[in-house]
Amino acid sequence: MIALPILAAAAPLLGSLAGLVTARARLAGVATIVGALLGLLLAVVTAVVVIPGVPIASSGSFVYVDGLGAFFAITVAIVVFLASLGSFSYVATEQRRGELSGRRIRVYFVVFGLFATAMMGAVETANLGLLFILVEAATLASVVMVPIEGRTAGLEAGWKYVIISSLGITIALAGTLFIFYAATGLVGSPDQHLTWAYLVAHARSLSPVGVRLGFLLAVVGYGTKVGLAPMHTWLPDAHSEAPSPASAMLSGALLNVGMYAIIRFVAIANGRLGPAYASHVLLIFGFLSIAVGAFFMIHRRDFKRLFAYSSVEHMGIIAVGLGFGGVLGLYGALLHTLNHSIGKAVLFLTGGTLVLAYGTRRTDRIGGALTSLPLTGGALLIGSLAIVGSPPFGLFLSEFVILRAGLAAAYPALVGLFLLLLVMVFVGFMYTTSRMAVGQPRAEVVSPYQGRLERWSAAAPLLLGLCGLLLLGLWIPGWLNSLLLHSVALIR
């Protein structure tokens, strides 16, 4: 049993191996896709195994997968799979155009696999120290991807990313230490003291001062990774400068991993301090993030920055869902992580094709995508509608559940504010993207991809993602529902 999650996490390394062996983007790309697909399948199997409520755990709990971990592993694996398909066509095109050297292509695929593995590993351990290490490792791997296209702006964005994230995550480590200190009075082996499974179970006997301080530091620290305002400043730069499939991973997967870490600390804090403390902290950060995202989305001239601010906003929504609490709030927040991951991955991959076709990220130079590139333009339009929370897509449903949770928790004023901000987001986001999709088409724009394989691997993630979002908006499969309910029970 224990081999299952380990293999699921290690599967994306197949792409890394291929990257070491060959500099041909198509070959390494196929290996990456196969590895990612394998990882996704194994993650689903892992989830099926743990759904009855029996976690998979190694001795010392260094490997530990329960419902919540399995859910996040699936979320990450889906994004990695979609991004691997996108990587194939994106990198192959850049190689054909001579924009990426063989060495950079090798680096790209090697790091892609490491990045995916670190993220999968992070959600499959109970050890808070190991969680920190893997989140930091994922950060460092992703930092390498940001400047890979060789622009000076990319290097600067990468620097800003690595320095702010490292600062934040070191603060998270300090928070972990305080939690550990709060538990030193407990009996048990030191390996156990650092696992949240043990800490949650023994929450009553932790020292409240240590938990309070540790929780706050962990939220600020991992919140920097999540991009919660006001620690979000690195995010728009890094997400816009990275190659688009890497942006999809950053936005769709890495932010979730950070949120996962926060959720584990919420569970510990709830166990000791009651739900009110964590709830207030998360509501403050959440609303600030939504507001910052909403205001900065107005009239963005770089569409990848627009998507990045949308990520800030959505992380805020998830934090608000966690803050509203209760079964509804937590359920909505978890469902929203899945929906947002898929939606944002689709948008960034669409963005990748647009960047290749138009050679720019400026919104005023992109128009009529629906005519020139029907599939990409259509995905941009539908994906935008989905991401701003229009029915019948999944994000509408999860945002609605969070809204309902706010009413159930008797925060009518906050619910009103939430709605107002969402309307702002709708206008700000759709104003820009709809003009990119419709409007005057440019004659010279043609599809950047050559050959059936590239076209398919570019189109497949968009179609798969949008179908998935539609499905999640109309129907939640029984196994997903029980996985979510099981996860909710773990946090409360």
Added chain:
Amino acid sequence: MQHLTLASPAGVFLSLDAVLILLTAFACLGSKLFDRYLTYYGLQSVLLAAAAATAALVTRDDALWLLAGLTLGLKGIAIPLAARRLLVRRLQLKRDAGLALGLSTSLILGAGLCAFAYLVIGPQNLAHGLISRSIIPLSTAVLLLGALMMVVRRHMVAQLIGWLIMENGVFLGAITLTASFPFIVEAGIFFDLIAGFLIMLAMTTGIAERISSASLARPRREPS
């Protein structure tokens, strides 16, 4: 390390050592020569290695000995040496001109942060007579000073040093307060630190090759 009391010889040495580590952080904050930054950082790491060795001696933990050796070899010698060769010499860095705040203001702020660390941690709340009572506030103060250094210095190399100091502060807490930290975790943190240092090194040189070294100190303009 429950049995390591404040009054035992090892406890006294550890407290003293931690104070010296704090002082090296202050020295870094109060200097503006790149060479000095590295000297003080190296010194701080050597002191940290001594702290780890003391903890290892008391707890008879082999893993801690290994950690002390790694701290001495990598943080105390290799990182300062590599940074001096590859950054300070190659980019001909001398004086740090990218100060957002004057040196004296930064020092006063640093002193305030130290007081803040004691206020937040409240040593009086910690277990009586144990070494953690003196170490936790000190390590928090070192962490905050490193963060302050990252904030008030605009030069990339100085920010890198600030991050390394922060990491030292956390490590001080980790090895002395919780000698029972699982070794795999400590080793992993170490690995991350080295990888992070190498990546930052590569990025700094990459940026320096493109733009003049003076602009390393200029904050990036936000494109609209």
